[in-house]
Amino acid sequence: MPRVPAKERRRQFIDATVRVIAEHGVKAATTRRIAEAADAPLASLHYCFHTKEELFLAVFEEMADAIVQNVLNSEASTKSLADSAPEHLREAVDWMTENRNFGRAQNELANWATRHDPAMAAQAYDLSFEAARRSFLRAADADRYSAAAVDSAVQLSILLLDGLLMSWCAYDDRDRLEGAIGTACDALRTFCDRLTTTDLDALTTSTAVN
Structure with a gap:
């Protein structure tokens, strides 16, 4: 699987967060759910963003x-x-x-x-x-x-x-x-x-x- 540049990955997580919050609310916007919506490893999310x-x-x-x-x-x-x-x-x-x-x-x-x-x-x-x-x-x-x-x-x-x-x-x-x-x-x-x-x-x- 090709490596995704950090800047692009950050954008993917931001877009995924927006979708999850818009559809399910902030309470449901767990890091795991956001990573799944971004189709990315959870570890990558924690690498790009130290906290939710x-x-x-x-x-x-x-x-x-x-x-x-x-x-x-x-x-x-x-x-x-x-x-x-x-x-x-x-x-x-x-x-x-x-x-x-x-x-x-x-x-x-x-x-x-x-x-x-x-x-x-x-x-x-x-x-x-x-x-x-x-x-x-x-x-x-x-x-x-x-x-x-x-x-x-x-x-x-x-x-x-x-x-x-x-x-x-x-x-x-x-x-x-x-x-x-x-x-x-x-x-x-x-x-x-x-x-x-x-x-x-x-x-x-x-x-x-x-």
């Missing part, structure tokens, strides 16, 4: 990177943050629903980590935050904002994404989800519009005082 928690965190990282890469591969933005932020939110939701296993695993794993491993939950949130921030900074006028302003918009976007994902997992109704996406995007656009005015006014006032 390390594997779970890799799943969060994979999802965050995949979503932001989907945004970065889209046409470069020449729009304001108020226009591009809702588009990025919609693209993230679309990716989650198109990649159903990842979307469901994200919801299952986030709930599990919040209850059983708060440190992992915090790390996972940080991964999502930094990934979303990279996509937001593509907006043509992002450099007009303070770091705190961009971070506020990113935080709201993540909160909205989590709520939309939970709704989709609960109802599995694309039409219902579309209505919720529209409401969420309108809210994010309004927030960014107000943030633009507030942030620029604060910058102008600070410059005038100095």
Whole structure:
């Protein structure tokens, strides 16, 4: 049997973990079951990931990177943050629903980590935050904002994404989800519009005082 490179094997285990969690839940995602789903030796899993928690965190990282890469591969933005932020939110939701296993695993794993491993939950949130921030900074006028302003918009976007994902997992109704996406995007656009005015006014006032 040909030797599988470590990087490829890691990816196989991450994909297998996503499938197992999406189909059976986190509790059923034992290392043995994950190795079987990856059609790989259990010893290989323990070689690639020293603990199951390390594997779970890799799943969060994979999802965050995949979503932001989907945004970065889209046409470069020449729009304001108020226009591009809702588009990025919609693209993230679309990716989650198109990649159903990842979307469901994200919801299952986030709930599990919040209850059983708060440190992992915090790390996972940080991964999502930094990934979303990279996509937001593509907006043509992002450099007009303070770091705190961009971070506020990113935080709201993540909160909205989590709520939309939970709704989709609960109802599995694309039409219902579309209505919720529209409401969420309108809210994010309004927030960014107000943030633009507030942030620029604060910058102008600070410059005038100095």
